[in-house]
Amino acid sequence: VPALDVSLIRADDLRTAFAAAMSQMYKNEVPRYGDLVRIVQEVNQAALSGISSWGAGVSHATTDSPERLSLERHGAIRLGLPSELRTVRRIFAVLGMYPVGYYDLSVAGLPMHATCFRPTTPASLARNPFRVFTSLLRPDLVKSEDGTRELALQLLSRRTLFSPELLSVLDRAERQEQGLYAEQAEIFIREALQTFSWANGVAASTADEYARLSAEHPVLADIACFRTAHINHLTPRALDIDAAQRAMVGEGMSVKERIEGPPRRRFPILLRQTSFLAIHEPVHFLAEQDSTGGLDERKMMREDSSTNQRLVKGSHCARFGEIEERGAAVTAAGRRLYDNLLAETTAQVASHETNANSRTYDKVLTETFRGKYPDDLGELCRQRLIFCQYRCTGLGDAIDANVGVMLDWAHCLVDEGVLVAEPITYEDFLPFSAAGIFQSNLQRTGSASTETTSKQSSAKSGPARIPSLVEARGGDKDSLEEALGVAITDPDVLYAQAQKDSLLGCLKELGLNDT
Numbered sequence: 001v002p003a004l005d006v007s008l009i010r011a012d013d014l015r016t017a018f019a020a021a022m023s024q025m026y027k028n029e030v031p032r033y034g035d036l037v038r039i040v041q042e043v044n045q046a047a048l049s050g051i052s053s054w055g056a057g058v059s060h061a062t063t064d065s066p067e068r069l070s071l072e073r074h075g076a077i078r079l080g081l082p083s084e085l086r087t088v089r090r091i092f093a094v095l096g097m098y099p100v101g102y103y104d105l106s107v108a109g110l111p112m113h114a115t116c117f118r119p120t121t122p123a124s125l126a127r128n129p130f131r132v133f134t135s136l137l138r139p140d141l142v143k144s145e146d147g148t149r150e151l152a153l154q155l156l157s158r159r160t161l162f163s164p165e166l167l168s169v170l171d172r173a174e175r176q177e178q179g180l181y182a183e184q185a186e187i188f189i190r191e192a193l194q195t196f197s198w199a200n201g202v203a204a205s206t207a208d209e210y211a212r213l214s215a216e217h218p219v220l221a222d223i224a225c226f227r228t229a230h231i232n233h234l235t236p237r238a239l240d241i242d243a244a245q246r247a248m249v250g251e252g253m254s255v256k257e258r259i260e261g262p263p264r265r266r267f268p269i270l271l272r273q274t275s276f277l278a279i280h281e282p283v284h285f286l287a288e289q290d291s292t293g294g295l296d297e298r299k300m301m302r303e304d305s306s307t308n309q310r311l312v313k314g315s316h317c318a319r320f321g322e323i324e325e326r327g328a329a330v331t332a333a334g335r336r337l338y339d340n341l342l343a344e345t346t347a348q349v350a351s352h353e354t355n356a357n358s359r360t361y362d363k364v365l366t367e368t369f370r371g372k373y374p375d376d377l378g379e380l381c382r383q384r385l386i387f388c389q390y391r392c393t394g395l396g397d398a399i400d401a402n403v404g405v406m407l408d409w410a411h412c413l414v415d416e417g418v419l420v421a422e423p424i425t426y427e428d429f430l431p432f433s434a435a436g437i438f439q440s441n442l443q444r445t446g447s448a449s450t451e452t453t454s455k456q457s458s459a460k461s462g463p464a465r466i467p468s469l470v471e472a473r474g475g476d477k478d479s480l481e482e483a484l485g486v487a488i489t490d491p492d493v494l495y496a497q498a499q500k501d502s503l504l505g506c507l508k509e510l511g512l513n514d515t
């Protein structure tokens with residue numbers, strides 16, 4: 001066994017350093033994000049200090065450590081080419097993040113599919129669960145009558161997301177496996193951050209090319225017209241998202257109409273999300289040559305020092321701020337129940353009236369879930385709707401080993417007070433929630449939003465009414481895996497493994513592993 005080199009920084013620590021640096025970068029780029037982090041910290045402190053009053057109002061039980069909670073973030077990037085995704089996959093692997101879950105975004109009318117890069121073991125998740133929702137353009141789904149697909153691909157083929165320094169330290173990291181030395185880590189983090197930075201909003205296209213793609217769909221322009229795979233939001237985890245949403249409104253933020261995901265419950269499941277709407281930001285487009293080969297002097301803005309390109313002023317709207325509340329990971333049965341109740345809600349709201357608003361939607365959602373989705377730990381466990389990890393309480397001396405099925409056994413031992421069941425946190429995303437988040441943030445992209453857009457948006461109430469660029473075509477997981485160069489892990493396999501490992505650990509601790 002080779003000696004452990006203590007000076008090597010391992011993946012979990014690199015990830016923490018990277019996530020902290022990214023958080024700082026995004027605070028500088030989008031100062032409103034800093035406000036969001038502060039609001040969430042305040043809400044979490046209040047929720048944690050109110051934890052003794054469970055049973056009274058809503059409980060926000062989480063067994064995740066306060067340290068994990070304060071570090072916890074997810075971000076999102078949108079990539080254009082398979083080769084970009086391949087390299088991004090390698091970068092995240094160095095940070096201990098692997099592709100988990102497949103998300104078909106054509107259900108949201110978007111020509112994209114996605115995966116989530118995240119840590120996969122309970123130990124790494126406990127250290128820092130930083131994750132990045134990463135979507136990839138599916139050019140085959142973009143209509144091409146007026147050449148927008150070709151234009152997007154042409155723009156993408158001209159850009160390089162990764163610096164030579166990054167690529168060379170990435171090669172080294174892959175050979176070293178155990179981790180990076182401090183100075184390599186510094187280069188790696190600095191250069192990787194460049195890839196995901198806003199890069200001063202200097203576009204990689206002309207204003208005209210931007211307008212053409214944006215007219216087809218704003219997301220196309222967001223993907224193809226820039227030089228970097230800019231992070232478009234970074235999301236802290238709130239223990240009480242309703243309180244955090246109220247605080248956001250209180251601070252004058254213009255907030256998405258409704259919280260995506262399950263209704264507010266005593267026992268949180270899955271994921272609830274909301275965001276402040278995307279901001280209009282100044283960008284600089286490449287100046288166009290006029291027909292005589294000269295430049296239009298009136299529009300000329302400045303010269304980009306690195307490329308000597310002449311630039312003209314414009315604006316873009318895609319970056320936003322999101323918060324989320326995470327509850328228990330649900331089993332396949334728990335997910336079916338969730339999906340069915342969500343579909344029931346959407347159908348009911350649609351049948352209601354034409355001006356159904358977000359309040360109607362939330363009311364119907366709460367009523368649909370009430371009584372149909374158990375809302376306490378014992379019942380959720382007994383009906384096998386959620387994944388749990390089990391821990392010995394230390395009171396296990398006098399147990400009878402004669403038990404059959406492991407989970408039944410575990411539930412008996414929970415009743416006996418020998419084990420405690422703790423919900424395993426949901427670490428992934430929800431396709432319809434993601435769709436809602438995309439929708440609320442893309443509407444306002446491009447030219448200033450008009451009267452009609454805002455009227456339409458206030459009439460939108462559920463995830464079903466999304467302006468479509470494409471028809472839902474079904475996913476194409478194989479091609480995403482081919483782009484990644486590795487298989488995507490099924491999240492349920494990870495939750496089931498963590499549950500099983502915790503039970504095996506308990507068996508061992510109770511001395512029952514060889515009976």
Ligand code: OOG
Nearest residue numbers: 076133429433434437438
């Ligand atoms: C990703 C939106 C999905 C979430 O939290 O569901 C997402 C994007 O806008 O690129 O981040």
Ligand code: NI
Nearest residue numbers: 076235322437
């Ligand atoms: Ni998000």
